Amino acid sequence: MSGLTWGGVDCQRLAEEYGTPLYVYDSGIIRARCREIREKFLARWVNTRARYAGKAFLTRAMAKLIHEEGLGLDVVSFGELQTALSVNFPTERIEMNGNAKSREDIELAVNSGVGRIIVDHPDELRVIEEYSRRAGRSQKILIRVTPGVDSHTHSHIATGQTGSKFGFPIEGSMLRDAIEYARNSEYIDFRGLHFHVGSQLFSNQDHLTALENIMNLIRDLHREMNITVRELNFGGGFGAVINPSVPSVRLEDFTDPMMRLLHSKCEEYNLEVPRAIIEPGRWVVSEAGITIYRVENIKELPKVTYIAVNGGMSDNPRYALYQAEYEAVSVREPDAPAYDRDGGTHVSVVGKCCESGDVLIDNAKLPRLDAGDLIALYNTGAYTFSMSSSYNRLLRPAVVFVEDGKAKLVVERESIDDLLKGDLL
């Protein structure tokens, strides 16, 4: 039986060289996803753009890779923007999202020349205007709209429902006043609208319903206020499967029906077809990433077996946050059948944090393991490293990129010096 490899590299060797827990990304898979976006969306439909949602996973190496692959980047903070700027990411292809942008976020975005700011609150308009006036330019913006769709996902990652903290409501004066304000400003260039229904969606239905609502809005804005929406950002949310042997969601199953709907509605309402932009995050990186852990101990209780590993919610809080599902394998024997101690025993992979909610997998199918064995969780590329913390003063794991049999360290493991840095007496 052969051990687990990722990107052509032996995972046992990776663990020995870089330690555990370890985030391992097959950058070839990320590149393949970017290529799919180019071929199945950008090349297939005219006047389209794609921005990778950096919040799913952003490091300098990742920003560089996204740039090399020809996509743009969506950032949501000063820190994400600085990360992109540090690798000379072309700012015209950066957009900034966020529901509570600070003055510093907006100042940096305007001054560095980001392509679009996605406005999420009326107050932002005055701040954008202030900085773009100083810079002597006009800032291109989109306005984020709440599409009024209750998406079929965990409530913590649904964003498009009426009453969401994100965006301007479709109905009422808030949106119309903001567009009017932007239209009348020399320093703001209103380009269009943005919506995002939620995350980890496997059916395109919510996206289509949202688009239909937005198209009605675009029609009304045109009729009532003679407003032309030149750009429409569809957001992200395309799902990623948990098991690598199951094919993931096909991008075009989302984007083709949306593009057809966009075109047909524009024809029906006699509107110019706006530029369409997508912002996938998870779909680009989730399946490229695995996390390798060492088993610290195994506790066999009457009804449950706990496999405790040397990481947990500090490097992957997603089960704790919204019961994200994962699958794990033994690094030594990835194909070994699951072991069931006495038929029907529940096997739970738990972390080392001092919380009962520190679970990685609630119902794992793993072979018989011993302390010291390595396991790998699949599909941990999105929202793990980027959500990691030093809870319990654990050190954040390193990140390694692997491709074609070669490994490259791209983020060093946190050290005790890093942990104590700036911690003063």
Ligand SMILES: *Cc1c(COP(=O)(O)O)cnc(C)c1O
């Ligand atoms: C989170 C988010 C995305 C990316 O979501 P995924 O589910 O990772 O594709 C895109 N756009 C906006 C505005 C977001 O908030």
